[in-house]
Amino acid sequence: MKFAHKKVIGIFAIVFLFTIACSQVSPTQMSAAGSGSWSSPYTADQAITNQNGSTKSIEGYVVGQPTSASSVITNDFPNDYALALAATPSEANANQMVYVQIPSDYRSSFGPQSNPGLMGEKIKVTGSLSAYFSHPGVKSTSAFELMEEGGTDPTDPPSEPTDPPAYEDYYNAAEGKTGEVLKTALHNIIDDHHTLSYDAVWGALRKTDEDPNNPNNVILLYSGRSQSKTTNGGGVNDWNREHVWAKSHGDFGTAQGPGTDLHHLRPTDVTVNSTRGNLDFDNGGTEQTEAPGNYYDSDSWEPRDEVKGDVARMIFYMDVRYEGDKGEVDLELNNNVNNGSAPYMGKMSVLLEWNEQDPVDAREIRRNNIIFEQYQGNRNPFIDHPEWVEMIW
Incomplete structure (x- = not known):
């Protein structure tokens, strides 16, 4: 009988301790685990x-x-x-x-x-x-x-969604991949496209960079100024065609291909474009008086905060799109400045920071769609999936 009495006491002790333990668990910890079905979802x-x-x-x-x-x-x-x-x-x-x-x-x-x-x-x-x-x-x-x-x-449960737009399947071949394998998959997806002549780029930029508040104007990349679409040219206050990946970095000029790829060509003020020249990208320097918020020194250019991510994603696109096949130039990111005429563009670590600091916005998405649907038939994957940047670099 003594043994039975001790057993009962032991059971009560266990129950008591379990009760105390449960009282110390937060409501979140006590939330019921689900099976993953619609009626019993996972937490x-x-x-x-x-x-x-x-x-x-x-x-x-x-x-x-x-x-x-x-x-x-x-x-x-x-x-x-x-x-x-x-x-x-x-x-x-x-x-x-x-x-x-x-x-x-x-x-x-x-x-x-x-x-x-x-x-x-x-x-x-x-x-x-x-x-x-x-x-x-x-x-x-x-x-x-x-x-x-x-x-x-x-x-x-809710009904199944309707079929998404065609381009939602555009990246199927890249799903589940990372690193160099992802980069190669994206290259193969965006590689087959056509580019315009350099003269035709003028008209395309009037559409891709149109001011949403004034359809007669374009927004200039570095200054952010809204300017008449018809004031393009070489005059001091005109706008011209900026190669964000400087065309001397790889010496590809203005020939069709990287020289006319709309994904990195943007309207900019002539004087500001001249100041940027073929500088690599980095932080710091002297402020450009005609484009406040942009800074430069002898070897680098820092764009205004509102377009830092835009610039980074254009550079990432060029690195992936142009890999040296089919007789094209092989463009590569590196972590240097002063890259000169070599087919390199830096500074990678800074561009990665800019990609996070300035997320994709509606204007980038609109521009990507226009280039895909009306001109080149390919997309900038880092606008559609900015998370892929860190999965590659």
Whole structure:
């Protein structure tokens, strides 16, 4: 009987200790794990720990928009391409977030730029548990739903989205790749295209860089000035065609190919263009008086903050597009300045910083679409997928 009495006491002790332990666990830790189905979705934590490419439904609170593997912004969202989910609406640690890719069908309803009021709201999404921005993510998403107060009907998942625009399949061959393998895949995707004659570039720039507030003007890259489309030429206050990857870096001139590729040709003030010359890119120097916010010294040029990312993504495009095949020049990024006539452009470490500091904006997206649809038939992948920059370099 003594033995039985001790056994009962031991059981009560275990129950007591378990009760105390449970009382010290946070509500987040106690949240029920799901199976990954629409009626029993994974938590954000489960999605983070099960990055195996399987298709699952997950739920979580919208806590921002990812711009890199470690950076999530909570306001002034640049686009509708991605959002971050977490187990709690106040989560600020990116390591506790899962990054969600938003397809075109859901951007107007769930994109953070179009729907900033979703911050702190709980949503459910279905997609592939795969890295996005080199971070635990949900890609190839096919269903989104706002979780109403009190929950939703688990037997009524949303209908499948309609077919996305044709270019959504443009990067299929690059999916799941990283490093040099990804770079090669992207090169093969964007390689086959045509470019205009150098004279025809004038007319194209009038469309690609049109001022959204004045269709008679273009926006000049470095100065940001809105100027009449017809004032192009060589005069002091005219605008001309700037090769962002300086044409002397590889000595490709203005021949069709890199010399006329619209993805890196932009309208700029003649004098400002002359000051930039063929300088590499880096921070610092003397401010250019006609284009405040731009700085230069003997070996480098720093563009204004509003276009730093634009410049970086144009340079990344040129590196990937021109790889020396088919008799073309092989252009390569490096971490130097003073590259001269060699087919190199720097400074890589600074360009990588600029890509993060100045995220993709609506004007870049519009420009990319126009070049693809009306002129060259190829896209700048780093505007569509800025996360690929760090996956390659």
